Structures are given as structure tokens and as C-alpha cells.
Amino acid sequence: MDKQRRKFLKVAGATALAGISAPAVVKLTASDALASSEHAAPAADAHEGANGHGDAPKGIRLGLVIDMRKLYGKPELLDKAVAACNKAHNIPHFDNKKDEIKWIWKAPFENVFPEHSQYHPADTAKDNDFLVLCNHCDEPPCVRVCPTKATFKIEANGIIAMDYHRCIGCRFCMMGCPYGARSFNWFDPRPHVKEFNPEFPTRMRGVVEKCNFCGERLAKGLEPACVEAVKEDEAITFGDLNDPESEIRKVLAENTTIQRKPSLGTKPSVFYIV
Amino acid sequence: MIEKVLKGNSKYWMWLAFLSAFIAVGAICYLRQFIIGMGLTGMGRDLSWGLYISQFTFLVGVAAGGLMLVLPYYIHNYKVFGRLTILGEFLAIAAIIMCLMFIMADIGQPLRGLNMMLHPTPNSMLFWDMMVLLGYLGLNIICAWVILTAERKQVKPPKWVYIFVYASIPFAVSIHTVTAMLYCGLPGRHFWLSAITAPRFLASAFAAGPALIIIACLIMKRVANFDAGKEAIKKLTTIIMYAALVNAFFVGLEFFVGFYSNVPGHKHALQYLFFGLEHHGILYNNLVPFMWTSVFLCFGGLALFAYMKITKVYNELLIGIGCAGIFIALWLDKGLGFVMGGLVVSPLDEIVEYVPTANEIGITLGIWATGILLVTLLFKIAVDVEHEVEA
Numbered sequence: 001m002d003k004q005r006r007k008f009l010k011v012a013g014a015t016a017l018a019g020i021s022a023p024a025v026v027k028l029t030a031s032d033a034l035a036s037s038e039h040a041a042p043a044a045d046a047h048e049g050a051n052g053h054g055d056a057p058k059g060i061r062l063g064l065v066i067d068m069r070k071l072y073g074k075p076e077l078l079d080k081a082v083a084a085c086n087k088a089h090n091i092p093h094f095d096n097k098k099d100e101i102k103w104i105w106k107a108p109f110e111n112v113f114p115e116h117s118q119y120h121p122a123d124t125a126k127d128n129d130f131l132v133l134c135n136h137c138d139e140p141p142c143v144r145v146c147p148t149k150a151t152f153k154i155e156a157n158g159i160i161a162m163d164y165h166r167c168i169g170c171r172f173c174m175m176g177c178p179y180g181a182r183s184f185n186w187f188d189p190r191p192h193v194k195e196f197n198p199e200f201p202t203r204m205r206g207v208v209e210k211c212n213f214c215g216e217r218l219a220k221g222l223e224p225a226c227v228e229a230v231k232e233d234e235a236i237t238f239g240d241l242n243d244p245e246s247e248i249r250k251v252l253a254e255n256t257t258i259q260r261k262p263s264l265g266t267k268p269s270v271f272y273i274v
Numbered sequence: 275m276i277e278k279v280l281k282g283n284s285k286y287w288m289w290l291a292f293l294s295a296f297i298a299v300g301a302i303c304y305l306r307q308f309i310i311g312m313g314l315t316g317m318g319r320d321l322s323w324g325l326y327i328s329q330f331t332f333l334v335g336v337a338a339g340g341l342m343l344v345l346p347y348y349i350h351n352y353k354v355f356g357r358l359t360i361l362g363e364f365l366a367i368a369a370i371i372m373c374l375m376f377i378m379a380d381i382g383q384p385l386r387g388l389n390m391m392l393h394p395t396p397n398s399m400l401f402w403d404m405m406v407l408l409g410y411l412g413l414n415i416i417c418a419w420v421i422l423t424a425e426r427k428q429v430k431p432p433k434w435v436y437i438f439v440y441a442s443i444p445f446a447v448s449i450h451t452v453t454a455m456l457y458c459g460l461p462g463r464h465f466w467l468s469a470i471t472a473p474r475f476l477a478s479a480f481a482a483g484p485a486l487i488i489i490a491c492l493i494m495k496r497v498a499n500f501d502a503g504k505e506a507i508k509k510l511t512t513i514i515m516y517a518a519l520v521n522a523f524f525v526g527l528e529f530f531v532g533f534y535s536n537v538p539g540h541k542h543a544l545q546y547l548f549f550g551l552e553h554h555g556i557l558y559n560n561l562v563p564f565m566w567t568s569v570f571l572c573f574g575g576l577a578l579f580a581y582m583k584i585t586k587v588y589n590e591l592l593i594g595i596g597c598a599g600i601f602i603a604l605w606l607d608k609g610l611g612f613v614m615g616g617l618v619v620s621p622l623d624e625i626v627e628y629v630p631t632a633n634e635i636g637i638t639l640g641i642w643a644t645g646i647l648l649v650t651l652l653f654k655i656a657v658d659v660e661h662e663v664e665a
Contacts, residue, residue, distance in 0.1 A: 098318025098626075107622060114623040132622070141461050147400035148389040168389050169312070169382020171322045172400055178462025180621035184322055184382065186313035205311045206382025264461040 092192030135268030300640010332609035339483010465543030
């Protein structure tokens, strides 16, 4: 009798355990969780070089070409682009460098392109700052390392986006990003927003944020704020890198462009003409 | 068995009170961080991981180090470790709880921690690290409790528990391997992007864990009348020597690859850690004294052990000093140098040095005190059960 009861309890326990863990298993095997393996462009990898892009995958992949030739000697234009972004996205201002939040900012050539060392740098590289922002990589390491899918790739347009409400603030994405494009809210950012823009949400303390290619403006048919800010000088071209007819493809075809740290295989979508 | 922690002499209570003072300070510091923000730490935009994560990494190693007791006893039937395996398992439990506390102290939105489980993400190594840590914690709780209960009742442990014991062996390896994978799979972090990171972590873990257990045994021999046995201690020092030497060998290999290949990215972290790194005319060398202390303590401890082996001297004071030296050396190497050295050159090629703030150190000490308190309580249970059986 007693033995039978024990046996029954064992079987019942095992069944209950299996029942409890089933939802997690289903969740894991469902397509959502494994999405990252799906969008690795299948045939492309075979015939691309170490830093090549291979065949363009299907769908839209938004990107930027920054034509620095039109920005040399005009630091005010860089400031204008940065200010436009700061205003559009309620980016707080902190005096202490370690607390800074930056989506797009300017930095010297040697910092932006540490892999492109020059023995005697050209004057243009020595005397000018360069624009830095998230590269919206085609193979983003930040998305790969995020433990909660709080940062993810929007498959419809290639933008690497953030869910500020899901982010737990582990900052693993900041470790994964080889471009220093991400910022963490070390303090409550709201008191440090100078000019509040009701069109875009402010963030809370303890989450990571970064450039979103102005997804909220694109939805309204507007161009990204930085692109619009330097529109008159035609310094930044924005568009679909996968569309052979697009303006950005024309610019890429006509000019030699460079990317930041291409050897890491992240496939950045931001290009520079220097 | 839990009631054992409620009975003790005045020294026991004074020790707990001493630790509680640190825990109280840590709790207040954490409350400040919880209310004001992570900005109270020394971490910043360019150096966004610091003391918490490096302590976590080191303590995963301490937890995995228990393997060096469990494996010889259960796989090779090495009876001498019979009285020690339970200590290894209890140490692992306390170390993993400390790891989880350091993770909670490190994340910006601790109340959202469950998102890790609500949105499981198999492509993130942090997800797998959580899985193996919780798994190893569970296995150790089951094994330690069931085996200790059986010992108390003076019966053989039930056979089914051995499934968990054997499972805990690969799990111990996995916790530190996956923790290494948090670091060694990141593009653009040259110091970490090394296939030898995981083996190096394991080697230092297999020295640091047993070193801590020997220190605990030597203390308990004096205050709790618990004798682990001369042979067990001697065998453990041999294990520590091999593991510490392998770790030093791996560090040497990192030096060779960096300096012989002459690739700047591979050299920078080592230069910064051991010699100071010059950038735009400024020399950055905060950690140089710590790293050389680590080197001297490690080789000093090894020399002490070697001396005792050759002359066949068994001196508990010398063993204690050797173990403490090696433990501190490995803490400096992994609990300080590894994370901070790897982050000193930012992705934009700027040098940013990190100095933890007082608040951050308060939290860190508080968590360490909590861990030591847990170890004290668990070891007290184990030792009291032994005394009860002997009586």
C-alpha cells in the first residue's frame, strides 16, 4: 500500500514538473525566440570576404551616407545635426562625462576610425570632427547579447530598436557594441532635459538608449532629424541600401566610402565619404 | 538541521554581529543606489561594467572550485575528502547566492529581473549563464541537504541523489565556461576575445575555491574542533599548486600572443595592467601595483607550498599564509584586473580609468559579508552534524 502510494507520488510529481516547464519549452521553440537564426541571410555568407556584404538580403535596409567633404570646415553644421537630434529625442544633458547620453555626436578621426591609422594624417582628418552614431548593423552584436530582447532588429526596415520598458539595464549591449553607440541612464534623465519635446517619450533611470534612426519621424513620412538639419548642404543621404534605384545607392556607387571597424563582421549601415 | 545555527558560543555570535555590521552598511548603500541611481557608482558611459560584475565573475569561480573536492571523492572514490565534500557544496551554494546578489546590484532595473525568464533569449550568453547558475545552485542544495541528512541519520544516502551528484560535475565546469563566454564572444574587446579565457577561468577557479576551503578548515580546526585531516589538506595544496601554475601559464600565453604578434589591440590591456599605458602623453597605470602584487603573491604562495613539499614540513600557519596569498592573487587577477583591463580602452580608442566609489565599495563589502555569513551558517550546520554523529 505504502509503496504504491510512493510510486503514485513519484509519477504525479514528474507529470506536474513536465506540465510546469512545458510553456517555457514551447516559448523557446516558437519561432519568435529563434528569430535571430532565421534572418541570417542564407546563401550570402558563402561568397563574401572577411568584411564583405555578399548579396544584399531581401527587404528594406535603411542606411546613411555621411559626405564629410561637405562638412569640412563647418563644425556648426555638425552641431546643428547633433542639436536637432537632442531636441527631437529629449536627450538629457549631463556635465559629468561619465553620465553622458549621446545618440549622435562628433569626435576626431582617430577616435571614429581607430583601424584606419594614418602616419601623417590628411589635414581634413586632423582639423575636423566626424559624426558618430549607431551603425544599425546588419549583424548587430548588441541584439545578439541582449538577454531580454529589449533591443531588437525591426525586420521591416533594418533599424535596431530599443524597448525601454523591457530593458533590465544589464548593459551587456554596451559591452557588445564595438562602436560605443549606446548610453545608459545612470541618473533620472528627466530633470536634465533642457527643452521638452512632447512628440517623443522621455526615458527612465536604469535603461540603455541609443539612436533609433528616427523611427518615429519616418512613420510620419519625415526624414531623420540629423539628415533634415543639414539638408541644404546635402551632407547626409538617407535611404534603402537594398533598393538599387535609391538615392543612397547612387551615392555609394559614385564614391569610395568607408565604414567603422568593418573587420568585425557587424556590417554597419552607416557609410562615410572622407 | 537548520536549528544548528541557533546554538553557538559567544565567539560565534560576535562573529555574526561583526558580519552583520557590514551587511547593514551594504544595505544602506544599496538603498541609496536603488533610490538615486547607478550614477552613484564609478562606472560610466565608456566603462560600464565594474566592481559588481568582476566580483560576480570571481565568485562563479569559487563556486566551481568545489568540483576539486566532489570529483575525486565521487568519481575516483578518494575517501580522504569524505569530510570535505559537503563543505565544497555549501561553499558553492553561498558563492552562487553572492553571484546573484552582485547581478541584482549591477542591473539598472532590478525589479524587471524576471524579464530574463519571461522573455527567454537563447542567443544571449547571459540567459545561459542564468540557467546554469540556477541549475548548479539547485543541484548543490539537493546534494548537500540529502547527503547531510543521511549522514545525520547514519544511513547511506539514497541512490537517486547520485544522479544529481554526477550531474553537478559537468555543471560546475559549465558555470565558469558560460561566464567566460559572456566576455570572450564580444567583437571589439580584444583582451577578452581570446579562446583561452574559459580554460583560464577554470584553472584559477580550481585554485581559488580549494584555497578558500583550506583556510576555512584551518579556522574551524581552532574554533569548532573540526579536523579535515592532514592528508586531505596536503592533497588540496597539490591541487592548488597545479591549478595556479596552469593559470599562470595561460596568462603567460596571453603575453606571448599580444607582444610577439605586436597587434596593438592585443597588447593594450596587458600593458595597462602590468606596465601602464601611455596615451597622448599621459601614463595610465592605476592597476599596476595590484597586478604585480598578484604576481608576487601567486608565486610566493607556490614557493611556500613547494618548500613544504620538498622538506616534508607540515605547518598549518604556512599553509594558511600560502592559501591566503594565492586566493588574494587570483582575486586581484580575475576579480579586478580581468574586467577593468579589458575595458580601459573604450570603443572610440579613448582611455578611461575606473575608480569605484565609496557607495559601490560599501555594497560590495556588504555582499561579501552576506556570503561569509552564509558560509559560516552552512559550515556550522555541517560541523555540528558531524559532532552529533561522532557523539
